[in-house]
Structures are given as C-alpha cells and as structure tokens.
Amino acid sequence: MAQMRTECVGRLSARLAGLVTALLVLATGPAGAVQPGQVDDFSGPSLDGWSSGGGNPNPPAVVAGGGPLGAGDAFLQLTANGGSAGGRLVAFAGATWTGDFLAAGVTALRMDVRNLGSTDLSLRLMFTDGAGSRAISAQAVPVASGSGWMPVLFPLGPGALHSHAEVLSAVTQMTLMHATAAAFPPSPVVALLGVDNVTAVPEPGAALLLGGGLVLLMAAMRRRRGNTPLALAAGLALAGTLPAQAQVLPAIPFGDIAVRLNPVATGLSAPAYATFAPGVADKLFIVEQNGLLRVLQNGSLLPGAAMDLSARVAPPLIPGNPNDERGFLGLAFHPGFSTASSAGHRTLYTYTSELIPAGTQPTWAAPNGAVQNYRNLVTEWKMDTATWQVDPTSRRELMSFGKNAGNHNGGTIAFGGDGHLYLGLGDGGNANDVGPSHLEPGGNAQNLSTPLGKMLRIDPIAPALTTGSANTVSANGQYRIPLDNPFQGPGQVAETFAYGFRNPYRFSFDRTDLGGTGDLIAADVGQRNIEEIDRVVLGGNHGWAVKEGEFVFYRTDPDGPGPLTAGSIGPREPGTTGLVDPIQGTLGSLQYDHTQGISITGGFVYRGSAIPALVGKYVFGDLALRNAPPRVDGRLFYADLETGLIREFLLPGEAGGRLPNGLTVHGFGEDAAGELYALVTNTPANGNGGLVLQITAVPEPVQWALFGLGLAALAGLARQRRRG
Template sequence: MWRFNRNSTLGKKGTIVSTRMLPDCLKKFALILVALTLSSTAVADHILPPITMGDLAVRLQPVATGMAAPLYGTSPPGDTSRLFVLEQNGLVRILENDSLLPGVALDLQSTVSPPFNPGNANDERGLLGLAFHPEYNDSASPGFGKLYTYHSEPIPAGTSPTYVTPNADPLNPAVQNYKLVVSEWMVSAGNANVIDPASKREIISFGKNAGNHNGGTLAFGPDGYLYLAPGDGGNRDDVGASHLEPGGNAQSLTTPLGKVLRIDPLAPALTTGSADSVSGNGQYRIPTTNPFQGPGEVPEIYAYGLRNPYRFAFDRTDLGGTGDLILADVGQNNIEEINRIVLGGNYGWAIKEGTFLFDRSNGTVVGANSPGSPTGLIDPISGPIGTLQYDHGDGISITGGFVYRGSAIPELVGKYVFGDLALRNAPPRVDGRLFYADLQMGVIKEFMLPQFTNGILPDGLTVHGFGEDANGELYAMVTNTPANGTGGIVYKLVAIPEPATFVMLAAIGIITFRRPSR
C-alpha cells in the first residue's frame, strides 16, 4: 500500500511525484485524490483485464437510511417530486423531494414469499419490481392510475401458476415451492401516495422450484408494452430439477424462464380494439409481433438465452435517449455481462457465459474465449476498446442500473451506470462497487468516490439496486443487512465541484490510482 506525505502524490505507473509540479490551486485536489480514490486490484485470478478507475467522480448523498434492503426506484410518468422505492421485504415507500415519507404506499410483507431468514443476506425472493403504466396520468386511457409489481408469493392450495415449473423428468416432477407474480394495482382515488390494496389483479405467474434466479425488473418500453425477465429457474449450470433437457431452460422456447417477455398487461376487455391476441388465462394480451408463435413455443418471449437478468432498463427517449433495452445478466462463476436486447435475440446462456464457451457439465471451468461464435448467439455489447463484461476478480454479481439522462452530472450523460453486489463472495459478501460503462466504446470504469476512505463503500455495504427519477437522476440502493433488516440506504448520485480537475490531472498523467490490496 502506498504511503504519502503531504507534499507528494502518485505519478505515472504509481511513482511518487511532488505536488510542487502542480499549480497551487490544484495541490489540494491531488492530495484528496491520492488518499481517497484508488482503482481495483483483483481478489481472484483475472480472466479479463481488470476494471480500472475512471475519471468521473460523484458524491453519494444519503436520502434515506434504516431501510430493509431497498433495491429499485421509479417515478410515475411526469412526476418530478416523488420516487417510489421498493424494499425487498414487501414495502413500497415514497421519497418526496428526496425525503422519505412516513408510512407506506403498499405493504406486501404478508404476501411475498418466504418469510425471509434473518440470517440469510442473499435471499433473492420478495418484492422485486415496479412499473407505472405509461398512460398513468391520462384519465381517458384504460391505463389511468395503474401500476404493476413483480414479486414472489406462495401458491394457494388448489391453484396453478400461469406457467408451471418446467419438469425435466415427468416421472419425478419438480416441486413448485412458490410463484413469481406480476400484479396490477390502482392508486387510491383519495390519496396519490397510497396504492389500493384491494385493487390487486394477478396478470401472469411462474412456478418456481429454486429460490434464486428470479430476475426482478418490470419496465414499459417505448412501444407501450410491458417487459419482464424471469431467470433460468435457479440452481446452477441451468441443470437440475425444473430444468429442461437437452440444453436447459434458457435455450428452450417452450418455457418462459431465462427469457425477456413482452405483454400488454391491461385487461383485454379494456382493449377490445387491439389486434393482439388474448392470453390463455384471459388476463393480458400478447403482441402479434413477438417472434415465437410456433407450436409449443411460449408466445410472450421477446428474447432468450439469459441466466439471471436481475435488472434491465430502457434508455429514456423522453430525455433524448435511444430507447435501447440495456440488460445486465448475472453470471455464474466467471463472467458478468451487459447486453443490448433486440427482438428475437439469443444471448447464449448456457452455451456461453459472456464471450466464453460454457460447459454445463462443469460450470466452474472457464471455456475458450469465443467472441462471435457459435453463430446465431449475441455477445455482450462491444466497441472499439473492448466488450462490456468482467470477471470475478472485479465482482460476483452484476447489479444493473440505468443509462444516465439527467442534467446534474453532464459528464455522465449517455453512460450506463451500474454496480456489483460485492467484491468478495464468501462470507460475508462485502465491498459493493459502482461502475459506469461507455456503450459506444465498450469500456467499463469504476467511479471515484472521494467521500469514502480508499474510495470504497463503508460498513460492508453491498449494491442491491438503482433508481431513476422522472428527471433522469439516479439513486444507488445498498444494504449491509438481510432483506428484512434495517441496514438499507438510498444514495442519490450528485456532482461534486472537482470533476473537471480530476479529469485534467488524469489526462496529463500526473495522477494514477491504485486500490490497496485486500
């Protein structure tokens, strides 16, 4: 670990240079940078080049504390004062002008399955997703006042999910331990800060055997349809009870697991003029332009070949974005990846993990790096500098975020902001990290966080999710306790006065950064 005195800072390749080389007005910034912003050293062997420190510094402003694993935030269309925040334990909370309102908008604690194990910080069930209908504010629209949640629930006796758990062995069927549910709700007519608990309508559900790989995001696309992405069914290697053979769930078009799905969630009776077909359960419509409508194929599928697409987001067209669907797919033992999802695309799992070949019989071994092959599979986003993927020397589970389209941090506009749950995997999982990716150049960088010692999130915080408000400003959601704990914090990403200075110092090679080994 580097040692410093007050007259010295790091120069090229980690050498020590004097701050006398800098103008007086820059000395204090150099000293702050040396002490507080350092790039990564691998904790595991690297397969890919390590992620290095970028030239963008942000401050994480705490706007809510003492929460239970906050993991997603979104605003009603056009609502620039409120952000609806999900707590994994089943609560919907509201931040109004960055202050947490008392009480809750919706309480699903008795609904979401399990109950959580207080000793397990890694349960992937609970309240995971929320989306407002794009016509939420239009009183003439059937989408008026409607919003949708994605969560886990017990399966009531005598009922069946829309899609039952796949069964690799019909003679020994996998047990359905719970279901993942998309539900429609109405905001209370008398209070816009309350979601009417009596208004619930179940849209679509998926039987689950394993507790992991649930995905979690709901989002309306620029086309007005609702997108969701259940994971491959859980376990590992896309193998085992509730995994189809040959090839696993993600490559099979006969199950919705391991896919991006697209539907119109409104009750078909409210959309009688639509050409889209009515679902088998009569609760939603299926776009006629979905690509897989053959015998035995799941017609809701938009794209496939995904492992655990926990978070995805559309690049906001209303704020000047492209409308692209950017999805972070959680890897197994080796590679985390960022994909641009297109209609009918096959993203490779479990044939590939990132650009590397994958062997389902031995998923711990890294296969050959095989970008572009086999044909017909879509690799992670790439550009002239590289590919948007990283190995487990830099993280263990990618936490997808948003393409930044706000105005508070101009240098960040158009970059994909995301994180990783933790740098170290076992136990406890600690040292969550925050990154940004250049979607055109194909490069990932780590944010400088000069407010924290060594630029590292304090107190063992892990990165569970992100939020985006109506203005395109972003929030990082972290915790150091289980899903029903009180260690959750919502941070707002805000600019700090020094970014231009940081950029200049890095550009002229006066300062480089290195995170101390751990």
C-alpha cells in the same frame, strides 16, 4: 442611436468574451506542471523523479511484469526499512507532480497499490511546499497484507487534508507515507508495496458550475438586441469545457468521473429498486425487498408505506437471510398513469415472490414436474393519487411462474417505448442451467417451450379494456400478446421477446424522452466467471448456457477427469453465429470477471443534467467484491456504450474510494428528471441498514468561486447597461 447601441454591445461582447476566456483558463488551465488526468504508469520517462527514503532503494525498484494489467505491466516495488515512525515510502520531487493542484482542478489522486509484505499497512499522502509547510491526507487508506492489486483514492479537497489546504497551491514534493494503523504518528514498520498508475483526478463539476454563472449572464443578454455574438462566444467557449476466480479479463480501473453519494433515505430494510410514475415529477417510489413500497417526495421519505406486501412475500422470503433472492422485486407504472383517458390511468404493476395458494397452479408450472416451492408473479394495482396509497382491493393477477430453486428470479418489470410491459426471468435456479426443474437437452434458457431464461413482453391491460387491439389474448385471459413477438410457433412461449439469459436481475430502457436511444440494456448475472451487459434485441439469443459472456461455457463435464469441469469456461470466442454477445465497443466489450465482483447489479443509462460527463453512460454496480458470508463491499461502475470500457466511480471522501461499511449494491433508481440513485444495504431484509443514495456531482470550493465569477460578470453587465 442604433449605431451607439451596436457599439455598446460590441464593447460588452469583447469584454465578456475576455472574461469568459479568463474563467475557462482558471477552470481548466493548471498553474505549474500538474495536469488533471495525467498518469504515471511507470514505464519509460514517467519514472524520472521518483525516489525512496533514506536507506531504501533509490531510485525504487521497477518490476517489469505483474502489475494491475498482468504480465508485462511495469510497477514500482517499494521497500521501506521502518527506521522512523511514519516512514517515507516514496517521494516525487520532479516537475511532473509539482505545481498548483488547486488551480489545476485536481481534487484527488488515485493509484493502484498492492501490499507485498506481511504487515497490514495504512497509507497517506503528504504534500510539501517550498517553505516546508505540509498537508497530509486526512483519511488513511488500509491495505491488508498479501492483498492483490487494488485502486485507492486520496481526496484532496478542503476538509480532506490535515494542516493547511493552501499547501496544494504550491506543491514541491509529494510523499507516500506508511504506517501500521490509521493514526499518525505510527509505529515503525517494514513495508513492501507495489504502486502503479498514479493519476491526477479531474473535477467533473467545474464546467457545470462555471456554466451556471454564464447561463445567467447569457439569459440577461437575451433581453438586449444584437446579443448573438456574445451568446455564441460564451456558448462555444463553455462547450469546450464539458467533458477468487482466475483473471481472464482486465481489471476495472477507476475512471475520471467523481461523484458524491447523498443519502436521501435511511433506515430501510433492503431497498432493491426505485422508479417514478409518469407525470409525477416530485416522487420516487422505492421497493423494499421485505414487501414495502415507500415514497420519497421532494427528497424526503414519507412516513409509512404506500403498499405493504410483507405478509405476501414472507414466506417464501426469509427476511433474516441476507442472500435470499426472493421478495418484493419489481415495480412499474403504466405510461398512462397520469392520463385520465388512458386504460392505464392510476395503474401500476408489481413483481413478487409468493407462496402458491392451496388448490391453485401457476400460469407456468416449474418444468419437469419439479416440486414447486413458491411462485413469482406479476400483479396489477390501482393507486389513489390523492393519498398516494395503493388500493388493496384493486389487486389483479396477470401471470405467475412456479419455482423449485430459490435463486435466479429476475426482478425487473418495465415499460418500453412501445407501451408494452417487459419482464426478465432467470433460468430457474441452481447452477449450470441443470437441476430438477431444468429441461434437457440444453437447459431452460435455450428452450423456447418455457418462459424461464427469457425476456418476456406483453400488453398488461385487461383485454376487456382493449377490445380494439389486434394483439392476441393470453391463454388465461388476463393480458394480450403483441403480434410481433418473434416466437409464436407450436409449443413456444408466445410472450417471449428474447432468450438465452441466466438471471437478468436488472434491466432498463434508455429514455427517449430525455434524448436517449430507447435501447433495452440488461445486466445478466453470471455464474462463476463472467458478468455481462447486453443490448437486448427482438428475437435475440443472448447465449446462456452455451456461453458465459464471450466465453464458451460447459454445462456438463466435457472431458471426464480432465480440467474442463461442469460450470467452467473455455476459450473466448466472440462473434459466435446466432448468439448475441455482450455489448461490444471500439475498445472493449462490456463484461468483467469474478476478480472484480460476484454479481452484476444493472442500472440505467444516465440522462440527467447534474453530471454532464456522465450523460449517455450506463451506470451499474456489483453486489459485492467478496462472497464470504456475509457478502460485503459492493462497487459502483459506469460503462461507455460506445467504447465498451468499464470504469469505477471515484468517491472522494470514502476510504479507498469505495462504498463504506461493507455496503452491498442491490439496485438502482431513476427519477423523472433522469437523476440516479444507488440502493445499498449491509443488513438483511429484517434489518435497517438500507440506504438510498442519490448520485450527485462533486462541487468543490474552487468551482463555486467560478460560479461567483459568473455572477460577478452578470453584475458588471447590469452596471454597463445602466450607463448606456
């Protein structure tokens, strides 16, 4: 009997291993030549097969320099004479871009383009099969005249194409079409376009959805004795499938991770941050800059507010000013929030900008006796977990900081794995770390006698509740200072953990409870040139205002009437002794210049489960691509902390692969499961254009089919078990 059972299991193992292999081939093996991730960079043999339309240069002209990567980067320079409506600008009929796009898992094509002409263009892709049937991308991509290099995305999934999507299963020719407007057929137009780095975008959700079916299959097998060979075979097979300043740094290209942005909260003012309470899995708490604390429960926004600080934060916040950096900025829940025996039970902390009450002084006054126009402060509260309302009578102030300028307020408070509360403060505002409330020599960020430009660390619990602690009680008696804080000499701010920051607006810890490192990752907002991402270390000097990123920075004019003016950068000098540079990887460093954005918005290291390809990567963004009022066009990025490379997310379904409607990126959120959210808006804090967008995987119908095959395999197994 045991031998029969073993033989039965052996037969099942062989059959199911074969099925697994077939599924994986379907998921990852293309039919035809097209391959997910393949790139044409227009150097060498990749030019074979490209041709222009009739009457145009054929083959198209190749320019040996001036592509997206600058001098020496080759690209196609295409000219169309506009002889017919919707003129064919360029086509590819060779083997590289033919085949079964659907079976290959190609869900989008992206390319770098530059409009070299004097007419605004709209671009679409057309696909033709051997029978002459055609499908055209449904969304036109606008490219303004005189544009610089910009990455564009053409989604190819069902619903993203006019005509029949099945054409994508038999592509014989791919054609780039141009027009003067989004509508087709358009008017004839003369076009001059640069094209580079055409890339087939792979589908990151394939392995995840295939895995779903296989996991169910494996779960059933665990009920049988002798199932190790099958589970091992399936597990190993599945594992194989997971996958307007001068430009001084490389442009940020699109990466190979595509995501959807699922709106889970709309009609907000200016959402700026979101987090969870320890031990509370079904709620996400959302900070609105105008002073409201909102609660998202199981994906639905609860009516009303858990706390209303609007009367406290405005003024100084000017709600109608979309560029105001003040208001309700930060939120943190104590690690013991859900533990009844903890001194931090039901306790949370806020970071806000408020007026200075008459007859009082901040804990730290603005340096140099400067006029103090408001204060930023950390406050403790208690929350009723039956109603999820914050008790206004529980308010306790911990520390505050007088401010002269309205900018560089920092904004994040967060608990580290050591149980201490961290707070990032900007350098005091203005530019160059210079001004009425800035110390000399060197500015605030390099001066250890002020908390400005620092990362602070404290034990926020009232000292009366922590009498057994050896940590020092603060001068105002409201919290304790960890004994191992590195700067506790005469005149130094003992709360300092690290220094040399310009404006560490958003930082986060890589969560150890989800397999992370515990590292403190901060995005430090740059001035005119460089945005950077730092791994913050105890006692570290992170460079500002000696350097901006890896570049020498000039706080003052170093050469009189010469070219090096105050606020400019000099040579790139990584590895300066005594300074901590932006995170350095094997292939690059985590910094970019202002040709790619204007103000970095820090996020989180992804430790969720929905997007396997993203695990361990740092998700962040930039406020806006353009600074002209109003600021518009935020960007969403991810960074590989090992390689040091930054990539832009693919956003299938969005024109040009970018955030729609001029949305700006004000913050990010993380829920208890490690899933992430982008907090965006296109209205000021007195508007209602704010959105909370959950960053989700991109399942396409072909991948759901794979999931179904996994379920079919499970059904087959069940039938086999009944027979045996």
